[in-house]
Amino acid sequence: MSEVIEKSRLAKQASLVVGSLTTEQKNKALLQMADHLIHRQKDIIAANQEDLRRGRENGLSESLLDRLALDEKRIAAMADGLRQVSELTDPVGDQLEQFERPNGLVVKKVRVPIGVIGMIYEARPNVTVDAAGLCLKTGNAVVLRGGSSALHSNSKIVEVLHEALEQTAIPANALQLISDPNRSSVDEMLKLNGLLDVIIPRGGAGLIQNVVNNATVPVIETGAGICHTYIDSEADPEMAVDIAINAKVQRPSVCNSMETLLLHKDYAQQHFPALADRFKAAGVELRGNETARNMVSWINPATEEDWSTEYNDYILAVKIVDSLDEAIDHIQKYGTMHSECIVTNNNQKASSFMQRVDAAAVYHNASTRFTDGFEFGFGAEIGISTQKLHARGPMGLPALTSTKYCIYGSGQIRS
Amino acid sequence: MSEVIEKSRLAKQASLVVGSLTTEQKNKALLQMADHLIHRQKDIIAANQEDLRRGRENGLSESLLDRLALDEKRIAAMADGLRQVSELTDPVGDQLEQFERPNGLVVKKVRVPIGVIGMIYEARPNVTVDAAGLCLKTGNAVVLRGGSSALHSNSKIVEVLHEALEQTAIPANALQLISDPNRSSVDEMLKLNGLLDVIIPRGGAGLIQNVVNNATVPVIETGAGICHTYIDSEADPEMAVDIAINAKVQRPSVCNSMETLLLHKDYAQQHFPALADRFKAAGVELRGNETARNMVSWINPATEEDWSTEYNDYILAVKIVDSLDEAIDHIQKYGTMHSECIVTNNNQKASSFMQRVDAAAVYHNASTRFTDGFEFGFGAEIGISTQKLHARGPMGLPALTSTKYCIYGSGQIRS
Numbered sequence: 001m002s003e004v005i006e007k008s009r010l011a012k013q014a015s016l017v018v019g020s021l022t023t024e025q026k027n028k029a030l031l032q033m034a035d036h037l038i039h040r041q042k043d044i045i046a047a048n049q050e051d052l053r054r055g056r057e058n059g060l061s062e063s064l065l066d067r068l069a070l071d072e073k074r075i076a077a078m079a080d081g082l083r084q085v086s087e088l089t090d091p092v093g094d095q096l097e098q099f100e101r102p103n104g105l106v107v108k109k110v111r112v113p114i115g116v117i118g119m120i121y122e123a124r125p126n127v128t129v130d131a132a133g134l135c136l137k138t139g140n141a142v143v144l145r146g147g148s149s150a151l152h153s154n155s156k157i158v159e160v161l162h163e164a165l166e167q168t169a170i171p172a173n174a175l176q177l178i179s180d181p182n183r184s185s186v187d188e189m190l191k192l193n194g195l196l197d198v199i200i201p202r203g204g205a206g207l208i209q210n211v212v213n214n215a216t217v218p219v220i221e222t223g224a225g226i227c228h229t230y231i232d233s234e235a236d237p238e239m240a241v242d243i244a245i246n247a248k249v250q251r252p253s254v255c256n257s258m259e260t261l262l263l264h265k266d267y268a269q270q271h272f273p274a275l276a277d278r279f280k281a282a283g284v285e286l287r288g289n290e291t292a293r294n295m296v297s298w299i300n301p302a303t304e305e306d307w308s309t310e311y312n313d314y315i316l317a318v319k320i321v322d323s324l325d326e327a328i329d330h331i332q333k334y335g336t337m338h339s340e341c342i343v344t345n346n347n348q349k350a351s352s353f354m355q356r357v358d359a360a361a362v363y364h365n366a367s368t369r370f371t372d373g374f375e376f377g378f379g380a381e382i383g384i385s386t387q388k389l390h391a392r393g394p395m396g397l398p399a400l401t402s403t404k405y406c407i408y409g410s411g412q413i414r415s
Numbered sequence: 416m417s418e419v420i421e422k423s424r425l426a427k428q429a430s431l432v433v434g435s436l437t438t439e440q441k442n443k444a445l446l447q448m449a450d451h452l453i454h455r456q457k458d459i460i461a462a463n464q465e466d467l468r469r470g471r472e473n474g475l476s477e478s479l480l481d482r483l484a485l486d487e488k489r490i491a492a493m494a495d496g497l498r499q500v501s502e503l504t505d506p507v508g509d510q511l512e513q514f515e516r517p518n519g520l521v522v523k524k525v526r527v528p529i530g531v532i533g534m535i536y537e538a539r540p541n542v543t544v545d546a547a548g549l550c551l552k553t554g555n556a557v558v559l560r561g562g563s564s565a566l567h568s569n570s571k572i573v574e575v576l577h578e579a580l581e582q583t584a585i586p587a588n589a590l591q592l593i594s595d596p597n598r599s600s601v602d603e604m605l606k607l608n609g610l611l612d613v614i615i616p617r618g619g620a621g622l623i624q625n626v627v628n629n630a631t632v633p634v635i636e637t638g639a640g641i642c643h644t645y646i647d648s649e650a651d652p653e654m655a656v657d658i659a660i661n662a663k664v665q666r667p668s669v670c671n672s673m674e675t676l677l678l679h680k681d682y683a684q685q686h687f688p689a690l691a692d693r694f695k696a697a698g699v700e701l702r703g704n705e706t707a708r709n710m711v712s713w714i715n716p717a718t719e720e721d722w723s724t725e726y727n728d729y730i731l732a733v734k735i736v737d738s739l740d741e742a743i744d745h746i747q748k749y750g751t752m753h754s755e756c757i758v759t760n761n762n763q764k765a766s767s768f769m770q771r772v773d774a775a776a777v778y779h780n781a782s783t784r785f786t787d788g789f790e791f792g793f794g795a796e797i798g799i800s801t802q803k804l805h806a807r808g809p810m811g812l813p814a815l816t817s818t819k820y821c822i823y824g825s826g827q828i829r830s
Contacts, residue, residue: 366828412781
């Protein structure tokens, strides 16, 4: 039996146990996990050093090495994350609906764990701890498949968490890490219907596309964000600048940052030259359509490809449009249904934008950077769904649950 | 451009229109569709005759021909279905959550249409009308791919519905029927990410497995039901017989009927011989494990395969078990997470069964035959989901919606 099948079977068995624990039992286990991470931090850092050494040998970029690196501060942050999750409301067991039928049947719809969650992700070892905490808190078992570059760190972290779980009600088997660094272990997970109930990919576009294209297990697609900000002719000019700059440069590498700026021609006529200077000063390369380049001669031309590129970098595509309709059409054509914003003081236009733009999060007069489980007050986030089924937008604990109908009768039969 | 891509593109464009219509506009269109079906029933019946003629030529079974056949009564029932859907509450626009963040951002979570729904189904032409009604009522466009044996009926029905829509606010393009009877049109739909937002398969196990195994578009799996009834040692004997007989014979061909009967040994000792006679009288073939055959010598032996077979027929597998735990383990191993029942007067055992059995619907003292959108009072049903994501169990109108976060700010930026 392959490692993936064996560990997924163990996880499935364990899911029956963890799914029936009380909130108190699960919280106690999370706190134990947090304490033990701190207690064993030297060993975790030593394992991480080995990953970093190999990473340097393999020529990983400095930014990737930085994402991979663990120190006492980062381990403390991981432990704090577990403690915070322990304080969140447990959605499992919540009764969502109750109704009685004319024949006397009482139907209750309750939240239940999903079962076994497969996580496929890349280099950051903190995802290992985050995902373990969120999945276990919601009564699920989890099968983790992290990136091979973090294998030593992840293995040590899971070893430490297993030790912690030995002293708790959660069976250690509810947390599984695939240690086979080959691509074939991913392929195997993607087809494991019956053992895995869902796969959540987190990482770059290539990883996510591979999962979406090849999984037969249901997937929650996360991540890709080609986000737009549309500045209307009736925008407050100062607010527009603040929002546009923030959406682009506050953290360009993340999915909810802006990739394309759409400017109404009347706004652009008056304000684009100054705004372009602001972007330039912030180190942002601008690529514009012809109208934009007629207004600001020094910006680069945008090609068709620019409208559908998630730069995650200090590059911004700019398009001057004739109308709200043209802005919405552009978003509909090139957006990834993640986060979209309109800046305007005209409430009617805002309401039309909010209603017609099809995205997980639609903003009136605020930066798209707020699309985030913590910013929404969920206290945690397993990812940001960009699909329309099950969960859409930032996913907190309820996104890791399913439902079940419990029907109470007194001998009812169907006629 | 292939027919599938062309029609899906038209559907996607039309989805933007139908998604923003008022409930009144959509209801008026549904009533128009109903009226026009009646008005054009002669033409629909003539087209159906052509399908039936070809069906006979191709040697379709009598039961399939019966499912395919349309007459005035069945067309009236389809029209009534549309009228009923017009009377249901429209979930689109419902505000599910609203909260204000410390920074003043107001976040609202609202129900929105999914977008474009792909339906892949088999011979019954009434699914064409049902699916059209449910999808349009919830502001979605729909691309239908029915079975080739019903192609003439489905084409005529959609032609008639298109005529009806011409006089309404719903664009006719929101309803598309794929007329290519080849398997390749199904294969193409399964990969149409970006144009189709979800695929819902309805039909036999082969159709559903093909969709689940090959789709890259998100799927809502429906249908397969290996449902169990467990009769506990503390069951009311009369109630147990009524429920077991009803679950098996009231309509054996459907997914919520019982396929395996689990009997506690103490109950079985006293009551199985009489119960077996009742099944025999109802024309049900029994296949039992060894213990069962020791109690009732004339029943056939059950093989391992019987425990995982959805007969949809007058055949029942019977297993005598030693305990509640053994019953739950059996269900966990062989069930399809559809509908499961315990008959007992012991509330503690019932509650343990309800909590531990992982299925869309779990019953205490009632027939599994109630797992149905109409029986639950939803007024409609697009299918019964046997997966855990998005929707589980009977799917009414809300299952055909997604959500969107609308965030209202006054210039907030992230620090």
